Amino acid sequence: MEKIENKPIAIQLKGITKTFGNVSANKDVTMDVRRGEILAVLGENGSGKTTLMNMIAGIYYPDEGQIFVNGEEAVIRSPQDAFRHGIGMIHQHFKLVDVFTAAQNIVLGVREKGRYKLKDANERVFEIAEKYGFHIDPEKKVYEMSVSEKQTVEIVKVLYRGADILILDEPTAVLTPQETEKLFDVLRRMRDDGKSIIIITHKLNEVLEISDRVAVLRKGEYVGTVETAETNELALTEMMVGKKVSLNIERTEPENSCDRLFVAHLNCRDREGVKKLDDVTFTARAGEILGIAGIAGSGQRELLEAIAGLQHLESGEITYIDPESGEEVNLRDKTPMQIRELGVRLSFVPEDRLGMGLVGNMDIVDNMMLRSYGKGKSIFLDRKDPKKLAENIIESLEVVTPGLHTPVRRLSGGNVQKVLVGREIASTPTVLMAAYPVRGLDINSSYTIYNLLTKQKENGVAVIFVGEDLDVLIELCDRILVIGSGRVAGILDGRTAKKEEIGLLMTGSRENTGAAAENEAEENLEENIPDGKGGAHE
Amino acid sequence: MNNEAVKVKSVREPLFHVVKRTEIVWWKAWLIRAAAIVAALVATGLLSFIVLKKSPFFVYSSIFSGIFGSSRRILMFLRSTAILLLISLAVTPAFKMRFWNTGAEGQVLVGAFASVFCMYYLGGKVPDGILIPIMFVVSLAAGAVWAGIPAVFRAKWKTNETLFTLMMNYIAIQLVLYTIKIWRPTGTGKLEALPYGNLPQIAGGDFWLSVIVAVIVTALVYVYLKYSKQGYEISVVGESENTARYIGIDVKKVIIRTLLISGALCGLAGFMLAAGIDHTVSDETVGGMGFTAILVSWLAKFDPIAMVFVSALVTFLQQGTGQLMTDCGIANSFFSDIVIGIMFFFIIGCEFFITYKLKFRKSDKKEKDK
Numbered sequence: 082m083e084k085i086e087n088k089p090i091a092i093q094l095k096g097i098t099k100t101f102g103n104v105s106a107n108k109d110v111t112m113d114v115r116r117g118e119i120l121a122v123l124g125e126n127g128s129g130k131t132t133l134m135n136m137i138a139g140i141y142y143p144d145e146g147q148i149f150v151n152g153e154e155a156v157i158r159s160p161q162d163a164f165r166h167g168i169g170m171i172h173q174h175f176k177l178v179d180v181f182t183a184a185q186n187i188v189l190g191v192r193e194k195g196r197y198k199l200k201d202a203n204e205r206v207f208e209i210a211e212k213y214g215f216h217i218d219p220e221k222k223v224y225e226m227s228v229s230e231k232q233t234v235e236i237v238k239v240l241y242r243g244a245d246i247l248i249l250d251e252p253t254a255v256l257t258p259q260e261t262e263k264l265f266d267v268l269r270r271m272r273d274d275g276k277s278i279i280i281i282t283h284k285l286n287e288v289l290e291i292s293d294r295v296a297v298l299r300k301g302e303y304v305g306t307v308e309t310a311e312t313n314e315l316a317l318t319e320m321m322v323g324k325k326v327s328l329n330i331e332r333t334e335p336e337n338s339c340d341r342l343f344v345a346h347l348n349c350r351d352r353e354g355v356k357k358l359d360d361v362t363f364t365a366r367a368g369e370i371l372g373i374a375g376i377a378g379s380g381q382r383e384l385l386e387a388i389a390g391l392q393h394l395e396s397g398e399i400t401y402i403d404p405e406s407g408e409e410v411n412l413r414d415k416t417p418m419q420i421r422e423l424g425v426r427l428s429f430v431p432e433d434r435l436g437m438g439l440v441g442n443m444d445i446v447d448n449m450m451l452r453s454y455g456k457g458k459s460i461f462l463d464r465k466d467p468k469k470l471a472e473n474i475i476e477s478l479e480v481v482t483p484g485l486h487t488p489v490r491r492l493s494g495g496n497v498q499k500v501l502v503g504r505e506i507a508s509t510p511t512v513l514m515a516a517y518p519v520r521g522l523d524i525n526s527s528y529t530i531y532n533l534l535t536k537q538k539e540n541g542v543a544v545i546f547v548g549e550d551l552d553v554l555i556e557l558c559d560r561i562l563v564i565g566s567g568r569v570a571g572i573l574d575g576r577t578a579k580k581e582e583i584g585l586l587m588t589g590s591r592e593n594t595g596a597a598a599e600n601e602a603e604e605n606l607e608e609n610i611p612d613g614k615g616g617a618h619e
Numbered sequence: 620m621n622n623e624a625v626k627v628k629s630v631r632e633p634l635f636h637v638v639k640r641t642e643i644v645w646w647k648a649w650l651i652r653a654a655a656i657v658a659a660l661v662a663t664g665l666l667s668f669i670v671l672k673k674s675p676f677f678v679y680s681s682i683f684s685g686i687f688g689s690s691r692r693i694l695m696f697l698r699s700t701a702i703l704l705l706i707s708l709a710v711t712p713a714f715k716m717r718f719w720n721t722g723a724e725g726q727v728l729v730g731a732f733a734s735v736f737c738m739y740y741l742g743g744k745v746p747d748g749i750l751i752p753i754m755f756v757v758s759l760a761a762g763a764v765w766a767g768i769p770a771v772f773r774a775k776w777k778t779n780e781t782l783f784t785l786m787m788n789y790i791a792i793q794l795v796l797y798t799i800k801i802w803r804p805t806g807t808g809k810l811e812a813l814p815y816g817n818l819p820q821i822a823g824g825d826f827w828l829s830v831i832v833a834v835i836v837t838a839l840v841y842v843y844l845k846y847s848k849q850g851y852e853i854s855v856v857g858e859s860e861n862t863a864r865y866i867g868i869d870v871k872k873v874i875i876r877t878l879l880i881s882g883a884l885c886g887l888a889g890f891m892l893a894a895g896i897d898h899t900v901s902d903e904t905v906g907g908m909g910f911t912a913i914l915v916s917w918l919a920k921f922d923p924i925a926m927v928f929v930s931a932l933v934t935f936l937q938q939g940t941g942q943l944m945t946d947c948g949i950a951n952s953f954f955s956d957i958v959i960g961i962m963f964f965f966i967i968g969c970e971f972f973i974t975y976k977l978k979f980r981k982s983d984k985k986e987k988d989k
Binding site: 101142144389390391416417418419420421429431433436437438439440441442443447450451452454455459460461462 | 636638639846847848849851854855858859861862864865866867868869978
């Protein structure tokens with residue numbers, strides 16, 4: 082294979098600087114991307130990866146510095162300009178029209194001469210898919226697609242517009258291990274076709290697997306680029322963080338473990354009547370971390386919300402065992418307020434931090450009293466204790482904030498999460514549920530959270546942890562419950578479980594049993610439709 | 620592809636970029652606002668020169684004399700400001716909860732109507748000392764009911780509150796017109812001022828009582844929203860219903876309770892209008908203030924203290940341009956509407972420069988010198 086240094090340069094950045102107010106997101110960044118390579122841009126949260134890429138893609142305009150595309154200076158003021166230079170970006174949050182088909186989304190906004198023919202578009206989409214090994218049905222509507230399929234549409238959309246340089250922002254965050262593998266195969270094929278791929282990520286194992294070179298950013302500054310073959314996880318982390326860090330989770334043996342929460346035969350449906358939980362049964366034990374693994378949207382959210390009293394159940398029982406009296410308390414169909422009044426100390430770190438766990442526009446103090454504001458008989462608020470709590474959390478968890486009265490939405494993702502987790506732990510829970518607590522967090526913050534969870538477990542709390550990184554689940558949890566299509570696919574011992582085993586359970590139930598069951602149900606439905614209506618359908 | 624690349628090369632860096640400010644010192648923000656008002660005055664002057672052929676200074680002095688020309692005009696200005704402020708404060712708790720209450724007009728009107736209803740049937744039969752408290756209670760209750768009905772529908776069945784509250788306005792107007800038709804079947808179709816249940820006058824006029832009530836309500840609403848538990852619940856529900864559910868706030872209860880309070884305050888404004896100022900009611904009693912109040916509440920960003928200044932500004936413009944029209948001998952209000960439009964354009968427009976700043980391109984020469 083040709084050496085990377087000999088490949089022609091596709092994009093060159095010279096002295097790129099971008100500031101937002103007083104914060105400089107990028108400072109004097111000079112780097113290059115070559116043709117036919119996969120370059121990973123690595124950095125902690127807030128290190129300016131996405132901002133830098135947004136400047137190449139025309140979302141932002143640099144305050145200073147120049148961008149050269151194929152050796153010529155380029156002025157990129159809009160995504161349209163970027164496309165003219167053959168640059169396309171696939172954002173973390175997909176930008177698709179739900180009610181359109183794949184092909185309609187792909188041709189949307191493309192200005193072409195001649196008449197608009199969807200048939201031709203379908204064909205061209207098909208060609209592109211063939212070439213790189215995508216699986217895509219041009220006529221499928223976006224709302225019927227899985228996350229991975231939507232991502233495929235986004236990538237094809239960029240290729241359709243003739244992009245030679247593709248930027249992917251955290252593409253694997255929402256994918257299963259198997260889907261990630263497929264994506265990587267496609268990316269490799271594109272690279273071999275001479276395209277430049279830039280992938281933004283903070284997952285080290287993926288960086289090592291897919292990339293040819295790694296460019297590292299730290300606090301907006303460019304640290305350096307290394308060849309992937311010549312580096313390893315520790316060296317990269319050191320470049321990223323700027324100091325040596327240990328990446329080990331200390332898993333202690335559970336002590337005085339006893340049953341704390343029984344969940345039996347839970348069933349529930351969402352508003353559209355789709356089954357979200359299907360006969361879920363498990364036990365959460367005090368002094369233990371129970372991990373929940375599964376593809377995003379397999380019922381994890383509904384399960385935690387059901388326990389927290391936010392989800393209506395069709396059937397099933399949730400029973401809490403009081404640690405002091407040993408009495409059984411029924412939690413089914415109780416509101417969060419009623420659960421608290423029963424003396425159940427249940428803490429919940431929801432997936433949607435700013436949309437559910439915290440109020441983005443309120444400051445840290447006001448967010449601290451979300452759970453406790455109602456205490457006491459006074460009609461007025463008491464901000465003294467919440468203020469103390471806020472100061473405590475800022476100090477003990479090293480929250481970076483301009484002050485106590487900064488709206489939490491202005492904090493970075495990691496700090497938002499520290500505020501939320503800190504508040505939930507402060508109420509000395511007996512059951513602590515956390516949904517994707519490290520999503521979007523950098524390595525340092527992630528390990529802070531893992532250690533906090535472990536500490537809670539050591540204090541005798543029953544911890545339920547919904548995670549997406551299987552390596553972490555295996556390292557952190559005592560037991561791992563695998564959920565697929567709302568069903569418990571298996572409960573494994575965290576100390577002996579294998580990643581592949583979990584991956585298979587995650588998808589297995591969906592592709593075999595789940596899909597089969599759905600087909601059956603559909604067939605039954607069709608049979609049950611009276612003749613008149615069935616005819617009208619055709 | 621190549622052709623296009625050449626074309627792109629000729630595209631120059633844009634003249635300026637719009638950059639979001641992270642923070643702005645308070646005096647800079649007020650400097651921008653002051654500059655906006657000066658710019659608005661200049662624009663008004665220019666326009667009046669072109670349209671009315673009058674010197675800008677005639678226009679300014681005419682507008683000012685509309686407010687400060689006599690002590691009576693000053694008092695009128697204070698009273699109108701107070702009533703507008705009252706209604707603005709009334710709609711604010713609902714808006715803070717992101718409940719789009721467009722029905723203040725109707726809620727104030729039924730409040731006024733309820734007062735007059737009591738005056739009409741009880742006037743002369745019970746002494747004013749008893750009649751006035753009854754009117755007070757009935758007015759507040761009427762306003763609360765008028766706001767409560769859409770709130771219940773929204774909480775229970777998720778109906779659209781914007782349309783619902785808007786339509787309640789027309790019901791209120793028709794209710795008033797219908798009742799007056801029954802009371803006064805012949806004649807002008809207007810109800811004359813009733814001599815019963817009139818609020819006491821302070822310092823020989825009906826001006827100061829409205830001002831006092833407005834000051835008290837401003838303080839109450841400020842404290843309620845900022846320091847009470849219920850005010851906190853309103854903020855949480857407004858920011859995110861999911862968060863409210865998550866911590867166990869009964870969202871339906873908060874919606875209905877807040878709208879009852881909001882409606883009752885509108886009813887209070889109606890009571891002040893009917894019992895304190897007009898002593899009668901018609902479909903013109905509120906005169907669009909229910910809608911202007913929405914604007915005031917928004918411009919003040921739901922801050923009761925800022926609302927004092929905004930309602931004063933709005934009243935100032937309305938009363939001042941009214942005087943200008945009289946001085947010019949123009950019967951219709953086209954020019955005063957234009958002037959008010961210009962003012963708002965500048966005042967609302969300047970918020971853009973408070974949130975964003977422009978960053979200009981560095982001159983090409985400098986680049987070449989490098």
